[in-house]
Amino acid sequence: MVVAAEEKELKRLETQVENGGGGAWDYLCLVRKLKARCSHNVLKFGLPILKDPNSRSKLGSDEWTLYEQVAIAAMDCQQLEVAKDCLKSLCKKFPESTRVARLECMLLEAKGSWAEAENAYARLLEDNPLDQAIHKRKAAIAKAQGNISSAIECLNKYLEIFMADHDAWRELAEIYVSLQMYKQAAFCYEELILSQPTVPLYHLAYAEVLYTLGGLENLQMAKKYYASTIDLTGGKNTRALFGICLCSVAIGQLTKGRNKDEKEASELPSLAATALMKEYKERAPDKLPLLTSTVKSMKLFS
Amino acid sequence: MAEDLVLDGAIRDWVLIPLSVVMVLIGVLRYFVSKLMRSSQLPDAKILKEGQVIIRARNLRAAANFIPAKSFRARRAYYSNEENGLLHVPKGQTQNAQAQMFSDPNMAMDMMKKNLSMIIPQTLTFAWVNFFFSGFVAAKIPFPLTQRFRSMLQNGIDLSTVDVSYVSSRSWYFLNLFGLRGLFSLILGEENATDDTARMMQMGGFGFDPTKSLSAEKDSLDIVQHEWALPKFEQRAEAVLKKFVS
Numbered sequence: 001m002v003v004a005a006e007e008k009e010l011k012r013l014e015t016q017v018e019n020g021g022g023g024a025w026d027y028l029c030l031v032r033k034l035k036a037r038c039s040h041n042v043l044k045f046g047l048p049i050l051k052d053p054n055s056r057s058k059l060g061s062d063e064w065t066l067y068e069q070v071a072i073a074a075m076d077c078q079q080l081e082v083a084k085d086c087l088k089s090l091c092k093k094f095p096e097s098t099r100v101a102r103l104e105c106m107l108l109e110a111k112g113s114w115a116e117a118e119n120a121y122a123r124l125l126e127d128n129p130l131d132q133a134i135h136k137r138k139a140a141i142a143k144a145q146g147n148i149s150s151a152i153e154c155l156n157k158y159l160e161i162f163m164a165d166h167d168a169w170r171e172l173a174e175i176y177v178s179l180q181m182y183k184q185a186a187f188c189y190e191e192l193i194l195s196q197p198t199v200p201l202y203h204l205a206y207a208e209v210l211y212t213l214g215g216l217e218n219l220q221m222a223k224k225y226y227a228s229t230i231d232l233t234g235g236k237n238t239r240a241l242f243g244i245c246l247c248s249v250a251i252g253q254l255t256k257g258r259n260k261d262e263k264e265a266s267e268l269p270s271l272a273a274t275a276l277m278k279e280y281k282e283r284a285p286d287k288l289p290l291l292t293s294t295v296k297s298m299k300l301f302s
Numbered sequence: 303m304a305e306d307l308v309l310d311g312a313i314r315d316w317v318l319i320p321l322s323v324v325m326v327l328i329g330v331l332r333y334f335v336s337k338l339m340r341s342s343q344l345p346d347a348k349i350l351k352e353g354q355v356i357i358r359a360r361n362l363r364a365a366a367n368f369i370p371a372k373s374f375r376a377r378r379a380y381y382s383n384e385e386n387g388l389l390h391v392p393k394g395q396t397q398n399a400q401a402q403m404f405s406d407p408n409m410a411m412d413m414m415k416k417n418l419s420m421i422i423p424q425t426l427t428f429a430w431v432n433f434f435f436s437g438f439v440a441a442k443i444p445f446p447l448t449q450r451f452r453s454m455l456q457n458g459i460d461l462s463t464v465d466v467s468y469v470s471s472r473s474w475y476f477l478n479l480f481g482l483r484g485l486f487s488l489i490l491g492e493e494n495a496t497d498d499t500a501r502m503m504q505m506g507g508f509g510f511d512p513t514k515s516l517s518a519e520k521d522s523l524d525i526v527q528h529e530w531a532l533p534k535f536e537q538r539a540e541a542v543l544k545k546f547v548s
Contacts, residue, residue, distance in 0.1 A: 163355065164357035194361045195361045224532040227532070271544060272543060275543050
């Protein structure tokens with residue numbers, strides 16, 4: 001996950017490299033560390049380094065890491081010839097490596113020859129049936145082919161063994177949301193909250209799933225998780241602010257006529273609305289009237 | 303106190319320097335031999351899974367208050383029910399796992415290889431030093447030391463009259479044996495240094511029994527009191543927003 005400060009640094013390095021200020025290698029290292037997907041930039045900055053034997057040899061053994069990085073970026077950009085060249089050099093250096101074999105399979109994937117890629121992965125799995133990356137690639141193939149149910153199956157099988165891998169849980173959660181299987185998605189988000197309780201994005205996503213599920217109990221829970229998101233982000237998350245407003249409106253509608261005093265107990269929704277107005281005034285003044293009318297229609301200010 | 307001993311230059315050329323060079327060369331050789339013998343063993347699916355279960359259960363225990371009570375109870379039942387909970391270890395299987403671990407020939411083989419690559423060169427060089435160089439005074443360090451250092455620096459010479467700043471050949475061997483790690487990490491790269499102490503630590507971890515930590519985790523999960531933390535967050539969010547708005 002990219003934290004704001006790191007993203008700033010990434011942007012800074014990017015502009016620096018683009019303006020000819022050097023530091024391409026630092027940029028590439030940071031991309032690798034953050035696992036950011038900036039394939040175009042990686043290709044643009046990495047390839048010149050690889051083409052220049054002088055600067056390439058300066059990297060020492062990191063040269064091969066760069067080859068791998070550029071190869072994957074090239075596949076992402078559909079520059080298959082570049083990827084092929086990178087793979088050729090890697091193959092020459094590490095003829096029997098599984099890691100390189102995996103890259104070759106990924107090249108097959110990039111070409112779109114799914115069946116071949118799948119066969120190749122199956123062969124690799126025979127040697128090492130517990131290779132995490134290959135299991136993930138298999139799920140990715142299924143997803144890329146649009147075969148969502150088999151992707152879910154792959155991920156579930158993977159998670160049965162590697163159940164502490166939160167990235168896989170996250171992927172599964174997003175797939176479930178896309179299929180509108182909200183109960184399952186909620187389970188996955190709970191798992192994510194458990195593994196990283198201080199990441200506000202998971203709280204937010206869980207709240208959204210709960211809100212979508214509906215029902216009084218779920219709405220109340222959703223409101224609480226929106227509140228925790230606000231707490232964790234310091235009130236800067238617009239989605240969470242909107243979420244609080246919507247939740248309290250929905251709860252108000254469900255409990256209309258019943259115990260009124262409970263609804264009045266909290267001034268959170270009106271605070272959230274005020275915070276929203278403030279945010280909009282600062283960042284998007286032209287949308288403010290729109291927001292004002294929306295908030296008014298919610299009748300949050302009593 | 304005896305007057306200053308004069309050390310023959312030939313001792314430097316034929317004992318001190320060869321000894322150091324040989325120690326370095328043996329260290330490098332040992333590194334390459336152990337690299338050759340290293341077998342990449344595939345992790346066992348069951349052990350791997352147990353490790354992951356423990357991590358996940360630990361997460362559950364640590365962050366239990368962040369999920370609703372219903373979800374927590376469902377998960378606890380999933381982990382620790384008596385029939386097929388993930389953390390539940392059937393009785394009688396505990397010893398089996400240990401026995402199986404010891405009888406696993408690959409594991410024993412691996413241990414032996416590691417030990418052999420460590421012990422054999424050490425005994426050989428020690429014997430070699432003992433045979434050819436015993437009893438030499440090989441060097442003199444340029445500063446005086448207290449008597450306590452005698453056993454460290456003058457191993458093999460049983461004379462109490464010799465000044466402590468003289469180093470015997472066998473002690474020089476020991477100094478090299480333990481003092482060359484920094485040099486190795488320069489020559490062979492940071493992680494590749496033949497680090498004996500780290501290897502010892504690894505051996506200590508061998509008797510580790512995953513089933514024990516499974517049941518320990520189960521016990522601690524069973525006594526967790528679930529108290530949903532989220533209601534508190536509403537007040538906290540209110541406070542945050544008040545600050546934000548004002």
